[in-house]
Amino acid sequence: MSIKRVAIIGCGIGRSHIVEGYLPHPDKFEVAVLCDLNEARLAEVADEFGIIGRTTSFAEVLADDSIDIVDICTPPGIHLEQVVAALQAGKHVICEKPLTGSLSGVDEIMRVEKTARGVLMPIFQYRYGDGVEKAKRIIEAGIAGKPYVGSVETFWLRTPAYYAVPWRGKWATELGGVLVTHALHLHDMLLHLMGPAKRVFGRVATRVNDIEVEDCASASLQMENGAFVSLSCTLGSQQEISRLRLHFENVTFESNHEAYSPGKDPWTILAANDEVQRRIDAVIGDWQPVAPRFTTQMAHFHAHLEGKGPLPVSTEDARRALELVTAIYQSSDSGQDIALPVGPDSPKYADWRARTR
Ligand SMILES: NC(=O)c1ccc[n+]([C@@H]2O[C@H](COP(=O)([O-])OP(=O)(O)OC[C@H]3O[C@@H](n4cnc5c(N)ncnc54)[C@H](O)[C@@H]3O)[C@@H](O)[C@H]2O)c1
The missing domain is CATH 3.40.50.720 (NAD(P)-binding Rossmann-like Domain)
Known part of the structure; x- marks a missing residue:
């Protein structure tokens, strides 16, 4: 080596x-x-x-x-x-x-x-840690069953002191707000566990700080796998938490709520019945602990x-997360439900600030 x-x-x-x-x-x-x-x-x-x-x-x-x-x-x-x-x-x-x-x-x-x-x-790096990796293994083993709904919450706090660093809060240098810089982690975690989104309706606004980029957003997703997922993020939460909760036919998963390490244990993993629990035990019963975040990535x-x-993590993964951002911006501007994939024909393909009808 x-x-x-x-x-x-x-x-x-x-x-x-x-x-x-x-x-x-x-x-x-x-x-x-x-x-x-x-x-x-x-x-x-x-x-x-x-x-x-x-x-x-x-x-x-x-x-x-x-x-x-x-x-x-x-x-x-x-x-x-x-x-x-x-x-x-x-x-x-x-x-x-x-x-x-x-x-x-x-x-x-x-x-x-x-x-x-x-x-x-x-x-x-939020993809790494015992909780999220166990969930991934259970889903990939086909145990979770039909996906129903999920919610993904990035409730963080950023004050004017954070924006004293000149590149932050500006389109030209930060490139976007809570969707691009903060919630991107949890949204990638969602896509990592649930696969790609198919349709997106979103709203963004700047409500917390006196900055150019958005600091509040909400979106309603239909995933390719059929599930509905709601995303909600703000930089004005007085208690910082990250939370991802996914409901499948056989298993409900909920992350820990630690803002910057939601991939770690403990995750709540609830089986629908004893047989599902036995199948879960069979795939994660011999679990070897993994370090969270950058250590494992x-x-x-x-x-x-x-x-x-x-x-x-590949460039394709980064593209998928940024495609979701693009679709939310496009939906927020146009008031339309956006179908993915987002390609070069999208008004926001080259520039998120380009106005859409
Ligand atoms: N993965 C995470 O959890 C996480 C957390 C924080 C920040 N980030 C990301 O990391 C990046 C940096 O954020 P930060 O909070 O560390 O910013 P920062 O401003 O604290 O640090 C950036 C550093 O880059 C230096 N720099 C700027 N231009 C340079 C250049 N051309 N050559 C060499 N150095 C240069 C600056 O002097 C500064 O020290 C951003 O993209 C941010 O979104 C990721």
Whole structure:
């Protein structure tokens, strides 16, 4: 097994990637370089973890042949250009959410991926943890039965202090609001467990903070599997919770309510009867605990690069989550129920701010 040399670009959430994603795996990763335009922050985080390689130049990172993985943790507005440049430089790439701010941007990345030597993994760390992974295994084993309805709630709190960081709250740099930056995690978790949406009706508004982008949203989904799901998110909740509840014929699942780690145990997993419970026990009875969030996502990425497993999160997954965002914006603007897939003929394919009728 080879140790991959990582360069992290951006020392905000990048610091959490170090703590949760790389330090737990010294046999898999070495954080060799930190890159940030903010020299004080760069020095602080590099000193904290004893990282010798430090630079303010992204180009310098790309030119460094000793770097295997470029981990992009910069503000959303520059993800597209940095992902494309890193892939074109032959690197493996990890990119924080949102991968980018339009479906046309994702499709451009997919075109670059076709000829790239490296592999791109978008971040969706909420998929990892005992609770969500048990639910996934039960559903994939065919035990849950017919899907009925679900609800997905992202009730977080963001105050003016959060928006003091200049890139936040603006279309040009954050690329969107609660749908794009915050609830995207839970919405990906839904799609991960339930599969794609088929029709979407949504409403968005800016009600909590004095910002450009939306901070409240609600949507009604019909999934391809026939289930109805309601999404509800705000950045004005005085108690921060994330909650996903899915009702199937044989099993009801409810996540824990921890805002930033709803994938962890305990999940409520209620079987319709003893026979269903026996089937559940048969598939998760020998459960080996998995670490939540970045710890497991990064471990799976390393395994994939070693040829020992699938890519844990793909650009296709990021596209599916951003397609849902696009459909909600389009529905909110037009008052229409939007049919998926959303393609280049959509008015919002290239730009979420383009007005729709
Ligand atoms: N997965 C999660 O749970 C999670 C949590 C927080 C943030 N994020 C995402 O991570 C990204 C960064 O968010 P953040 O909260 O860490 O932001 P932040 O502003 O705290 O940190 C971003 C850092 O990037 C640096 N930077 C900006 N442009 C740069 C460039 N061209 N080259 C090098 N460094 C540059 C900035 O100086 C800053 O230190 C966003 O896309 C955000 O949505 C994800």
